[in-house]
Amino acid sequence: MRIKGATLLVALALAPAALTGCGGGGGGDGEAGGTINVFAASSLIEAFEEMKETFEEENPGAEVRLNFAGSSALLTQIQQGAPADVFASADEEKMNRALEDDLVQEPRDFVTNELAVIVPESNPAGIETLEDLADEGVTIVLAEEGVPVAEYTEDLLDNANSEYGEDFSERVLGNISSREVDVKAAANRVSLNEADATFVYESDITPDIEERVEIVEIPPDLNVVATYPIAVTTATTNEDLANRWKEFVLSEEGQGILEDWGFEPAR
Structure with missing residues (x-):
């Protein structure tokens, strides 16, 4: 890039x-x-x-x-x-x-495009896998409801229920601490260490963001195509x-x- x-x-x-x-x-x-x-x-x-x-x-x-x-x-x-x-x-x-x-x-x-999970470079919540997003105390930011990335995220989490338990998506969504105007705003919050994680598009991990975050892998069979x-x-x-x-x-x-x-x- x-x-x-x-x-x-x-x-x-x-x-x-x-x-x-x-x-x-x-x-x-x-x-x-x-x-x-x-x-x-x-x-x-x-x-x-x-x-x-x-x-x-x-x-x-x-x-x-x-x-x-x-x-x-x-x-x-x-x-x-x-x-x-x-x-x-x-x-x-x-x-x-x-x-x-x-x-x-x-x-x-x-x-x-496909989704990716990013966490701050310091990763204070110790998030290593997609499953960790459901842990108690994790703070997630996400774009507002109705914004495509938020809708794609819900589809992905529904896919993951079969892998991590039928209440997985509910637990992850319950960890959302704020809704941002769009995907760029959510990515910026995480890059500034103001939240533990967010879902973005792979294309949103631009060089200026990439140097301040870590990427958590999403299993390919659970991901969605935008x-x-x-x-x-x-x-x-x-x-x-x-x-x-x-x-x-x-x-x-x-x-x-x-x-x-x-x-x-x-x-």
């Missing part, structure tokens, strides 16, 4: 009017230039910021405005009329809801440029950048 800074634009702090002022200026005239607003899951921050730089270099006159948040928050904003040109979700369920509401057109899966779809919205004001971005994400060049940041190809 490459070390790269990331700017998280907190979606819920942006009013639709403010977003309109900072994007949507391209119009649907078929030109390569103009501006698009890309609403993307927070786990895509590093990859999409690098892709933005490359895309803008290859498309003179184009500007990509990136808006990152949990997929559930992004979906809510789009449903409420926020001016998004492209939606990239961390799960298919949120995209399917957008499709049912006629908010997006022709979604395509573009990458997959599938990420992308789609141009039906309300886009620059459909040509939005489609160019979508195709870039799906291209060999775009897929290479995503792979560098820990994502796997869509299955």
Whole structure:
């Protein structure tokens, strides 16, 4: 992976009017230039910021405005009329809801991800295995309910009930001490030794996080696969440029950048 800074634009702090002022200026005239607003899951921050730089270099006159948040928050904003040109979700369920509401057109899966457990480098709770997360006194942080990583975590824990006892998932969820706005916030809490463990995507273990945490192995037969779809919205004001971005994400060049940041190809 490459070390790269990331700017998280907190979606819920942006009013639709403010977003309109900072994007949507391209119009649907078929030109390569103009501006698009890309609403993307927070786990895509590093990859999409690098892709933005490359895309803008290859498309003179184009500007990509990136808006990152949990997929559930992004979906809510789009449903409420926020001016998004492209939606990239961390799960298919949120995209399917957008499709049912006629908010997006022709979604395509573009990458997959798997879950990982991270603990602080000092590992004060002595967590060595997935099973240890159910121990009394362990403090776990997790993204808010409805955020894809939290839903994937519940699926994984349900899988683990057959391995560690039928109440395993209940005991682990009972150790959650706080809910964070998204997966990046949860990872940061653990990296700062403010909690004993959290569930993240493998791609979230970026170099700056990796040097401050330890990774606890999840048995492969218990893990789950997160599938990420992308789609141009039906309300886009620059459909040509939005489609160019979508195709870039799906291209060999775009897929290479995503792979560098820990994502796997869509299955």
